[in-house]
Amino acid sequence: MDDLQALFLRDVPLLDVRAPVEFHEGAFPTAQNHPLMDDADRVAIGTRYKQQGQDAAIALGLQRVSGEVKAQRVAAWEQFAREHPDGVLYCFRGGLRSRISQQWLFEQTGLHYPRVKGGYKAMRRFLLNQLETLPATLQPVVLSGRTGSGKTRFLQTLQRTMDLEGLANHRGSAFGGQPTPQPSQISFENALAIQLLRALQTQSALLFEDESRMIGSLHLPETFFTRLREAPLVLMQVADAERVEISYQEYVVDTSAAFTALHHGDVERGFAAFSGYLLGSLDKIQRRLGGARHQAVLKMMQQALAIQARDGTTQAHYDWVRLILLDYYDPMYDYQISKKQERLVFSGSPAEVRDYLSSVGVV
Incomplete structure (x- = not known):
């Protein structure tokens, strides 16, 4: 063969x-x-x-x-x-x-x-070789939006897309780790090359989520990342309340359930692993949060985990999710998007973004 x-x-x-x-x-x-x-x-x-x-x-x-x-x-x-x-x-x-x-x-x-x-x-x-040559034939469009906008969910409803976070088994933020480990860098590159090769057999236009060079511990290949960094940018706007709800669902409800499933339904072991994941993720951004803000988030998180341990409810997690989303991630995103204004070609609601992408032949 x-x-x-x-x-x-x-x-x-x-x-x-x-x-x-x-x-x-x-x-x-x-x-x-x-x-x-x-x-x-x-x-x-x-x-x-x-x-x-x-x-x-x-x-x-x-x-x-x-x-x-x-x-x-x-x-x-x-x-x-x-x-x-x-x-x-x-x-x-x-x-x-x-x-x-x-x-x-x-x-x-x-x-x-x-x-x-x-x-x-x-x-x-x-x-x-495919990773070096295929990006030149690619016509990417990059979907951006504040943390919690549901960009990954949105991509999953479309056809001409590639889920880089899915390939990397990481959601791309400090709290983006999954219960299962990321693939090796080589395995990630192999899977990415195969998906590009397959996708570009029929059409050169593809939609990607806005990512940094690093997705968790993995990095995007230079030639490919350079192509994305130069691509037209579409901004999806979602109300803050909806973003908080999406983040709570993904980072608390879904992730807690995933840790329990990983431990074969053992709720106690799953909760212990989930607690370690949350507190460890917070530690990663301690310096950028600053002492006072880190302590405030830590206290909210510990209280929410104590309530969850006591009666299994997770609603108390809303407090720290809201604070970290609006007070930490949003200012960082606003700074990053301010440097990409020359690439911005459209901004609107998810429905409006879908219509725009359809009009330019991406979906």
Whole structure:
């Protein structure tokens, strides 16, 4: 298999036989990791290769991955191959590990499963090239608006959009962390490149949410971010009361429920994790809030958490949400938008923004 563009455009299932540590450093959205060697195997065999050469390393590998261990790994590949008959397998360079996996799978099951020429390295190089070249063909429009305006929700109702915060698994603010961790930088870039490649097959105009270079701990690739930073800006205006309601719903109600779900419905453990998330998020902006304002927000937050712990209600969180939204985020946003006025092409309510985007062919 060497048509990498078709592989990514068709969402081909990917059987990744690299070691788990390699998979966690960078992977693709449709990939599952069923390694030929685990992390300990990889270290031991790599050390043997450096000390004694390839033949000795292969001999050690065949010794470590044998018997029941070998049977279990082939069984995992067989299950994947039968569930995904249209898939392909790969290792790092498309060399020895993928050939051995392919050979063992055939010998044990009779299944011929294709492998990717050049492996992960070729796939990664292809996607990096897309991130360098595709932004030049992109005609982005950027949706801006004050914190809590519901921009992400708005994007999710449209077709010609890309949810960068969804790809990054982060809502882009100090309180934007999710219960589950962000992907690695490499995995984020891979997913972004694939989405761009797919979206630009049919139309160059795409709508993005206004983001800084950093989304949580991840950064947008320079070429792509430069294109967004130069794009026309559409400002969505939402009443303060509605913004407070949206922020309360997303950062309190939804996030609290998500932490409980992550802990398999254990309300006590979920609440403890949620409390840690809120207080930790507040700590991140302590210096920018200033001492007095930080203490005021902290007191409101602690009181709200105490009430929630006592009777499960969350309405007390409205107080700190309102204060931090209007007194902290709004002045920062007003400053940032003042520097982007030359890019502003339209401003209006969500309904008016939708009509405008339709009139210019973005949605």
